[in-house]
Amino acid sequence: xxxxxxxxxxxxxxxxxxxxxxxxxxxxxxxxxxxxxxxxxxxxxxxxxxxxxxxxxxxxxxxxxxxxxxxxxxxxxxxxxxxxxxxxxxxxxxxxxxxxxxxxxxxxxxxxxxxxxxxxxxxxxxxxxx
Amino acid sequence: xxxxxxxxxxxxxxxxxxxxxxxxxxxxxxxxxxxxxxxxxxxxxxxxxxxxxxxxxxxxxxxxxxxxxxxxxxxxxxxxxxxxxxxxxxxxxxxxxxxxxxxxxxxxxxxxxxxxxxxxxxxxxxxxxx
DNA sequence: GATTTAATAGTAATAGTTACTGATAGCAAT
DNA sequence: ATTGCTATCAGTAACTATTACTATTAAATC
Numbered sequence: 001x002x003x004x005x006x007x008x009x010x011x012x013x014x015x016x017x018x019x020x021x022x023x024x025x026x027x028x029x030x031x032x033x034x035x036x037x038x039x040x041x042x043x044x045x046x047x048x049x050x051x052x053x054x055x056x057x058x059x060x061x062x063x064x065x066x067x068x069x070x071x072x073x074x075x076x077x078x079x080x081x082x083x084x085x086x087x088x089x090x091x092x093x094x095x096x097x098x099x100x101x102x103x104x105x106x107x108x109x110x111x112x113x114x115x116x117x118x119x120x121x122x123x124x125x126x127x128x129x130x
Numbered sequence: 131x132x133x134x135x136x137x138x139x140x141x142x143x144x145x146x147x148x149x150x151x152x153x154x155x156x157x158x159x160x161x162x163x164x165x166x167x168x169x170x171x172x173x174x175x176x177x178x179x180x181x182x183x184x185x186x187x188x189x190x191x192x193x194x195x196x197x198x199x200x201x202x203x204x205x206x207x208x209x210x211x212x213x214x215x216x217x218x219x220x221x222x223x224x225x226x227x228x229x230x231x232x233x234x235x236x237x238x239x240x241x242x243x244x245x246x247x248x249x250x251x252x253x254x255x256x257x258x259x260x
Numbered sequence: 261g262a263t264t265t266a267a268t269a270g271t272a273a274t275a276g277t278t279a280c281t282g283a284t285a286g287c288a289a290t
Numbered sequence: 291a292t293t294g295c296t297a298t299c300a301g302t303a304a305c306t307a308t309t310a311c312t313a314t315t316a317a318a319t320c
Binding site for chain 2: 050065077080090100104110113114115116118119
Binding site for chain 4: 261262263264265266267268269270271272273274275276277278279280281282283284285286287288289290
């Protein structure tokens with residue numbers, strides 16, 4: 001596999017982002033540095049980086065995915081009012097995968113936990129937004 | 131909200147399915163009974179049933195969603211070789227949501243856990259399929 | 261049964277993503 | 291350094307899953 005400035009930049013942008021950007025968001029951030037990079041290149045490399053285990057993909061029920069620099073098994077919280085995705089710090093995520101392995105004989109390689117609800121900032125806004 | 135035979139049938143099909151069907155799969159099963167039902171009707175009612183909390187949506191990183199009769203917080207395992215989605219029986223799922231609530235102040239309403247890996251049946255098939 | 265209007269069938273449109281094609285550039289061997 | 295090979299690129303077309311639109315149908319109420 002060849003090193004390319006495009007791939008390095010895409011990886012750097014994801015690593016420098018703490019807000020779990022969508023592919024289009026990565027694209028616009030990358031274009032700020034390299035204006036004529038192609039959207040297809042962004043998608044191709046995001047997918048490649050995911051398959052290499054260098055970044056993580058978080059699929060959303062609302063359609064589309066978000067990308068994350070963290071590869072360790074961990075959990076996310078998504079507010080159904082403001083849409084923000086944040087990390088949920090939980091100590092026992094790896095323990096779950098172990099429990100599954102023992103109980104089922106299946107071999108989990110990655111664990112993705114998504115909580116959906118109302119975030120601290122949006123509690124009380126229910127009637128306005130929904 | 132009115133009762134419609136279409137919605138009742140869509141709900142029944144999801145409840146009678148134990149394989150976590152995609153929307154298109156629900157559509158084809160529903161059409162076996164009601165041949166001229168519209169795909170839009172299936173999507174609209176799946177979404178409605180999800181928002182009513184009667185069924186559950188499982189978004190996949192590979193694109194699209196699967197639907198599930200079970201509403202309780204629970205976990206799934208998806209084999210990256212055969213693509214099958216099965217339930218992962220774990221006792222401690224609700225405890226995770228409680229831990230999040232206490233730790234962050236966010237208010238989780240649903241918890242979705244997705245394990246990805248190689249299922250028991252596909253262990254050893256690695257070289258053929260990937 | 262007549263009225264009201266939510267829900268439908270059928271189709272067009274959209275969003276997110278992937279595939280295609282000719283051009284470019286990273287790497288290896290000269 | 292130059293050449294050759296080909297992975298990767300930019301740009302664009304195509305595709306898939308989903309949603310929106312519109313005229314029509316049928317549940318619920320009167």
